[in-house]
Amino acid sequence: MIRSALLIVIAVCLLITCADAFGIQRFPPPDFETGHQLPGTTEPGARSEIFEYVDAAVLIIALSLASWLILKKRNRRWIFMLMLFSLGYFGFYREGCVCPIGAIGNFTLSVFDSDYAMPLGALIFFIAPLVFTLFFGRSFCGAVCPMGAIQDLVLVRPVKVPKGLEQALRLFAYLYLGLAVLFAATGSAFLICRYDPFVAMFRLSGSLNMLVIGACFLVVGVFIGRPYCRFVCPYGVILRQLSRLAKKRVTITPDDCIKCRLCEDSCPFGAIDEPEAPWPEEVYKQRKKTLALLIALLPVLVVLGGWVLGGMSDSTARMHASVRLAEQIYMEEAGLAQETTDPSSAFRGTGEQVADLYAEAVKIRGQFAVGGWFVGGFLGLIAGLKLIRLSVKPTREDYEADRAGCLACGRCFSYCPRDHVRIKELKAASG
Amino acid sequence: MKEAKRNMQNRRSLLLGLLRYATLGLVGAAGGGVIAKRRRLVREGKCVGRGICSACGVFDGCGLPQALSAKQVLGKRK
Known part of the structure; x- marks a missing residue:
C-alpha cells in the first residue's frame, strides 16, 4: 500500500518534470531592458559557503547513523526511513548537487588542472563516503545516496539477473568511470553531472532526454533492483573495491549461520553468496589450466583495450570545445563548411591566431590519445581480472553477503531466524 | 587443520588491515593535497572555480574581476 502510494507520488513528480522539460528557451532573450525577469536556471544557484559545511555535516551524521543502523541495530525499517530522509534532503531539497558521484569530476580536475581546486564542501x-566504506562497508549506498533511494522505492517485482550477465554489465560502470575521469582530466566535460539520470527529477526541471533516461531507469528498476547503482554508477565502482577492505561489514546472520536457506532469495541485488562445495579433482585440474591461460592472456587484454580506446582518441577528443572549434575553423578555412557557427564567429571576433587554436587542439588530442591508452588498458585489466576470478574456486562454508556487491540495504536481516531470536532476546532483556 | 585455517585468516585480516590503512592514507593525502592547492590559489589571488561563479561557495565575498562582472549582471537582472 505504502509502496503504491510512493509510486504514485514519483509518477506525479515525473509528470510535473515533463511539463518543465518542454519549457526550454527556444529563442535568445531580447537584448533591450524591459524589466522582464528571466526565469531561473535549472542548476542550483550559488549558496553561502557556510551551507556547504552544513550539508557536509548532514552527510557525516547520516553516514554515521546509517552505519549504526546497518551494523548494530540491524533494522531495515529505520534504514528505509533514513533513506527517505536522504532522498528528501540530498535529492529534492539540495537538488542532487553536490553529490559524491559527480564530485569524481571535480576531484579529477583538481588533480590535473593547476588552476582549479574543488570546493571544500564537495x-x-x-x-567522507570513501572513509566510511573503508570501515563500515557501503552504508552510503544503503541509506544515504538519493539516487539509490529513488531506485529502491520503485523496486516492486525483483527479478534475478544471472551472475555472468551481472558481471558483464558491471563492466559498463568501469567504462563510465574511465571516460568520466578522462573527460574531466582534459577539461572537456563533467560527464557524470551532465548525464545524471535523476537530477532532472530532483530539480523538477531539466533536459527532456535525461528525464526520459531517468524514467527508463525507474521502469527497469521496478524489476531489476537499482540498475544505475549496479551497472552504471562510477562511484559505486570505487566503493565496491573499498568495501572489500572494510573493517566491519553487513552479515546476514547476527551470529552463526545455520544454513536454513531462508535468506537465499532475499537479496534483490544478487549479493548473497551461497556456500560452495569443493570442486572434483578433474574439474579442478581443468580450471587450473584455464586460469594459467587467462593469466597469460591478461597483458594481451590490457594492450588490446589500450589500443582500441587510444585509437578512438580523434572521436573522443571532439568532446572538448577547443577541438570542435578548431575543426570548424579548419572546415571554414578550407571552404568545406556551408556556414559559420556562433563559436567560430565569436573566435574570429577575439582576433586570436588560428595557428594557436590548432596547436591547442593538437595538444588536447595528444592528451586524449595517452588518456585513451590508460583508460582502455584499465578496462582490459578489469575484464581480465573478472575472467580470472570466475575460474578461481571461492572458499565459502556459509551464506554470506558479497563483500563488494552488498548495498547494505538490510533486506536480508528479517529472513534470518537467528535475527528473530536476537530481537526476542533484546526485547526480553529490556523488559 | 583448524590451526592452519586460523593462521590463514589472521594473515588475511592483517593484510586487509594494512591495505585499509594504506588506502586511508592515500585518500587523506589526496584530500590534503587539494586543500593545500586551494589555499595556495586563494593566497595568490586566483579564481578557484575556473571563472564559473554559478554554484561557487565563495561567490558572495569574492572580489575577482569575473565575480564582480557576474554580480553586475545579476544586479541588472534584479
Whole structure:
C-alpha cells in the first residue's frame, strides 16, 4: 500500500518534470531592458559557503547513523526511513548537487588542472563516503545516496539477473568511470553531472532526454533492483573495491549461520553468496589450466583495450570545445563548411591566431590519445581480472553477503531466524 | 587443520588491515593535497572555480574581476 502510494507520488513528480522539460528557451532573450525577469536556471544557484559545511555535516551524521543502523541495530525499517530522509534532503531539497558521484569530476580536475581546486564542501562529499566504506562497508549506498533511494522505492517485482550477465554489465560502470575521469582530466566535460539520470527529477526541471533516461531507469528498476547503482554508477565502482577492505561489514546472520536457506532469495541485488562445495579433482585440474591461460592472456587484454580506446582518441577528443572549434575553423578555412557557427564567429571576433587554436587542439588530442591508452588498458585489466576470478574456486562454508556487491540495504536481516531470536532476546532483556 | 585455517585468516585480516590503512592514507593525502592547492590559489589571488561563479561557495565575498562582472549582471537582472 505504502509502496503504491510512493509510486504514485514519483509518477506525479515525473509528470510535473515533463511539463518543465518542454519549457526550454527556444529563442535568445531580447537584448533591450524591459524589466522582464528571466526565469531561473535549472542548476542550483550559488549558496553561502557556510551551507556547504552544513550539508557536509548532514552527510557525516547520516553516514554515521546509517552505519549504526546497518551494523548494530540491524533494522531495515529505520534504514528505509533514513533513506527517505536522504532522498528528501540530498535529492529534492539540495537538488542532487553536490553529490559524491559527480564530485569524481571535480576531484579529477583538481588533480590535473593547476588552476582549479574543488570546493571544500564537495571534497568532504567525495571523501567522507570513501572513509566510511573503508570501515563500515557501503552504508552510503544503503541509506544515504538519493539516487539509490529513488531506485529502491520503485523496486516492486525483483527479478534475478544471472551472475555472468551481472558481471558483464558491471563492466559498463568501469567504462563510465574511465571516460568520466578522462573527460574531466582534459577539461572537456563533467560527464557524470551532465548525464545524471535523476537530477532532472530532483530539480523538477531539466533536459527532456535525461528525464526520459531517468524514467527508463525507474521502469527497469521496478524489476531489476537499482540498475544505475549496479551497472552504471562510477562511484559505486570505487566503493565496491573499498568495501572489500572494510573493517566491519553487513552479515546476514547476527551470529552463526545455520544454513536454513531462508535468506537465499532475499537479496534483490544478487549479493548473497551461497556456500560452495569443493570442486572434483578433474574439474579442478581443468580450471587450473584455464586460469594459467587467462593469466597469460591478461597483458594481451590490457594492450588490446589500450589500443582500441587510444585509437578512438580523434572521436573522443571532439568532446572538448577547443577541438570542435578548431575543426570548424579548419572546415571554414578550407571552404568545406556551408556556414559559420556562433563559436567560430565569436573566435574570429577575439582576433586570436588560428595557428594557436590548432596547436591547442593538437595538444588536447595528444592528451586524449595517452588518456585513451590508460583508460582502455584499465578496462582490459578489469575484464581480465573478472575472467580470472570466475575460474578461481571461492572458499565459502556459509551464506554470506558479497563483500563488494552488498548495498547494505538490510533486506536480508528479517529472513534470518537467528535475527528473530536476537530481537526476542533484546526485547526480553529490556523488559 | 583448524590451526592452519586460523593462521590463514589472521594473515588475511592483517593484510586487509594494512591495505585499509594504506588506502586511508592515500585518500587523506589526496584530500590534503587539494586543500593545500586551494589555499595556495586563494593566497595568490586566483579564481578557484575556473571563472564559473554559478554554484561557487565563495561567490558572495569574492572580489575577482569575473565575480564582480557576474554580480553586475545579476544586479541588472534584479
